[in-house]
Amino acid sequence: MARPRDTAVDAKVLEAARVLLRERGYAGFALDEAAARAEVARTTVYRRWPSKDHLVVAAFATMFETAPIRETGDVRTDLTGTLTAIAAGLRLPATRALVAELIAAGTRHPELGDALRPLWTQRRTAAAELIDRAVARGELAADADPALIIDQLVGPLYYRVLISGDPIDDCFARALVDTTLARHR
Structure with missing residues (x-):
């Protein structure tokens, strides 16, 4: 049976992605850098968001909360x-x-x-x-x-x-x- 997903990891990655998006925009956004900033493995990020676009959209969606x-x-x-x-x-x-x-x-x-x-x-x-x-x-x-x-x-x-x-x-x-x-x- 698979382990449940750690929501704290999700939150760390999404926060890192938001910061990176604000700093570098879409063109300068790199999924690997978001993983590094969140201090998680690349594979952890790719399991949750299989592409740059998936992570960008997920991070951008959280910005609507403001x-x-x-x-x-x-x-x-x-x-x-x-x-x-x-x-x-x-x-x-x-x-x-x-x-x-x-x-x-x-x-x-x-x-x-x-x-x-x-x-x-x-x-x-x-x-x-x-x-x-x-x-x-x-x-x-x-x-x-x-x-x-x-x-x-x-x-x-x-x-x-x-x-x-x-x-x-x-x-x-x-x-x-x-x-x-x-x-x-």
């Missing part, structure tokens, strides 16, 4: 909290660069793009469920489209990160929420 989607029962509060947390993360130069690089790499390397897409989908689904419950409470119009609302909120953040370079401060995040919700009440 911007949780919380529900208070007030859609404006909920969306403002979520958007300001996302904006705060994207203001960090290393995170901003990593997001840009992963999006670009995901278009060049379809396997990476396919592995990252479920992360975005999971976040979008959680936000859509929050919006659906706001519709059920009567906070938003019955015909409010959760996907459209999410795109209207998050799209401008990524536009500023990837294209314009304009700031994404909390005032901008709150203004996005206010103007978007005004359209869907």
